[in-house]
Amino acid sequence: MTALQGCLLISALLFAIGFAGAVTRRHAILVLIGIELMLNAANLNFIAFWRFGPHPEALTGFMFVLFSMALAGAEAAVGLALVIAIYRHKKTSNLDEVKELKG
Amino acid sequence: MSIFFILTAIVTLFAAASAMSLRNLVHCALALAVSFTGIAALYLQLDAQFVGFAEILVYVGAIAILIVFAILLTRSGEAPENSVLTSGWMAGIAISAMVFTLLGWAVLNSSAIPKENPPAPVATVKNVGDALMTKFVLPLEIIGLVLTAAMIGAVIIALKESSKSETAGRES
Incomplete structure (x- = not known):
């Protein structure tokens, strides 16, 4: 197993953990935490391919990770604001009780 | 490793x-x-x-x-007293295990992965700054705009929604 495969396996496992948490937990903040873990797994993939890929001097994977970190910051801010707004409306942050849009 | x-x-x-x-x-x-x-x-x-x-x-x-x-x-x-998991948690765990199995199988059997490790690349802060100011300057500006919009949006979403009822109370 090469180092690149090791990194990819670690990030696959991190993605699976984040996905399992995001779809199984009931609390809205934990779903956001799961999404952050999945984003981090994708970033780890980018860095691994940048490090072990053919043209690391072009810095493309590196820059993609920097920009995706900025986007993750924006996403976390908006997501947590939504959680707070929902809590203020309904006095709950349990996702099973927020189901107005359920068909 | x-x-x-x-x-x-x-x-x-x-x-x-x-x-x-x-x-x-x-x-x-x-x-x-x-x-x-x-x-x-x-x-x-x-x-x-x-x-x-x-x-x-x-x-x-x-x-x-x-x-x-x-x-x-x-x-x-x-910690809540009742269950912290959704009703369909077993399906979620199964799907994520399947995702990991598929990804791991693809990683271990792919022919696109290079066998030898290249030497360590140099990504000094100077290199990164040069690239950000030349090749990636448009994404940098756009990400600044996105962050500003997200910040304003987060503040507006999390604001107290009492302004409408307050003005209604003042008018009556």
């Missing part, structure tokens, strides 16, 4: 798993911070120093703290 790399990966994955499985939300946020620190250590060992320190600054310093604030603002700091 050095033994230190494997140890860091184990700590990271264990912290991530406990962040997703603990009952108390504050403990979850702390485990998440540990997991982010482990990922930053992995970046440092992959010769991406700038990204590693940015990870600590952005994720451990900002996002984990923001999550703790949201937990305390929604008064969900104590």
Whole structure:
């Protein structure tokens, strides 16, 4: 197993953990935490391919990770604001009780 | 892969798993911070120093703290009495196990993965800054705009919605 495969396996496992948490937990903040873990797994993939890929001097994977970190910051801010707004409306942050849009 | 790399990966994955499985939300946020620190250590060992320190600054310093604030603002700091899992949690676990199996199979059997390790690339802060100011200047500006819009949007969403009822009360 090469180092690149090791990194990819670690990030696959991190993605699976984040996905399992995001779809199984009931609390809205934990779903956001799961999404952050999945984003981090994708970033780890980018860095691994940048490090072990053919043209690391072009810095493309590196820059993609920097920009995706900025986007993750924006996403976390908006997501947590939504959680707070929902809590203020309904006095709950349990996702099973927020189901107005359920068909 | 050095033994230190494997140890860091184990700590990271264990912290991530406990962040997703603990009952108390504050403990979850702390485990998440540990997991982010482990990922930053992995970046440092992959010769991406700038990204590693940015990870600590952005994720451990900002996002984990923001999550703790949201937990305390929604008064969900104590562990709940009833179940913390959704009704369809077994299907979720099964799907994520299938996702991991597929990804792991693809990683281990892919022919596109190069066999030899290239020498460590140089990504000094000067190189990164040069690239950001020349080749990636348009994405940089756009990301600034996106961050500003997200900040304003987050403030507006989280604002108290009492203005309408207040003005109605004043008019009557």
